[in-house]
Amino acid sequence: EVQLVESGGGLVQPGGSLRLSCAASGFTFSRHAMTWVRQAPGKGLEWVSAISGIGENRYHADSVKGRFTISRDNSKNTLYLQISSLRAEDTAVYYCAKGIVDSGNYYHFDYWGQGTLVTVSS
Amino acid sequence: DIQMTQSPSSVSASVGDRVTITCRASQGIRSWLAWYQQKPGKAPNVLIYAASTLQSGVPSRFSGSGSGTDFTLTISSLQPEDFATYYCQQAHSFPLTFGGGTKVEIK
Numbered sequence: 001e002v003q004l005v006e007s008g009g010g011l012v013q014p015g016g017s018l019r020l021s022c023a024a025s026g027f028t029f030s031r032h033a034m035t036w037v038r039q040a041p042g043k044g045l046e047w048v049s050a051i052s053g054i055g056e057n058r059y060h061a062d063s064v065k066g067r068f069t070i071s072r073d074n075s076k077n078t079l080y081l082q083i084s085s086l087r088a089e090d091t092a093v094y095y096c097a098k099g100i101v102d103s104g105n106y107y108h109f110d111y112w113g114q115g116t117l118v119t120v121s122s
Numbered sequence: 123d124i125q126m127t128q129s130p131s132s133v134s135a136s137v138g139d140r141v142t143i144t145c146r147a148s149q150g151i152r153s154w155l156a157w158y159q160q161k162p163g164k165a166p167n168v169l170i171y172a173a174s175t176l177q178s179g180v181p182s183r184f185s186g187s188g189s190g191t192d193f194t195l196t197i198s199s200l201q202p203e204d205f206a207t208y209y210c211q212q213a214h215s216f217p218l219t220f221g222g223g224t225k226v227e228i229k
Binding site: 035037044061100106114 | 222
């Protein structure tokens with residue numbers, strides 16, 4: 001059974017940092033692209049970052065470029081998002097998700113985690 | 123960046139109705155389009171990918187069509203569990219982008 005479990009969210013002050021983790025199981029992790037998508041309260045889905053299966057390609061939305069870094073450790077079946085210089089507008093539920101096709105570079109997503117809430121407030 | 127425009131933003135429908143949601147890309151994306159369903163407080167769930175491929179386990183009343191810039195998600199006979207918000211997403215190029223969402227409400 002495929003499972004994605006996010007952790008690391010919480011309340012952080014503006015300008016602060018967090019590292020989000022997504023522990024994966026039930027599939028060959030290194031064969032699938034992974035992504036982070038966020039959703040601010042009452043708003044739609046916003047793509048944040050994506051990484052290819054073996055990590056050779058990384059992509060970030062302009063809104064987070066230079067502040068967020070996606071990475072993965074295929075030996076630990078874990079996806080990460082290092083987030084820094086946080087702003088109020090980064091407040092959202094952050095979801096990790098798995099690429100549907102095991103090509104390593106397929107960016108439609110089938111399984112999603114339950115989400116972890118990041119709240120940026122003083 | 124490729125902008126994804128969904129319409130309508132909301133629709134009121136009854137059980138048994140046929141519902142059609144459209145998604146237009148600001149430039150051609152071939153068939154690099156997925157549709158997701160999201161219920162309140164839950165993660166999204168993929169329905170269709172590659173514009174028309176039904177994800178395993180998704181009921182056949184859902185179908186997708188289109189290529190290039192214009193795409194459609196059709197629910198052939200709306201069921202009570204289908205009341206939710208639907209999003210399209212392009213994977214033709216980065217940054218990946220989602221449509222603004224279509225909320226399907228009970229009439």
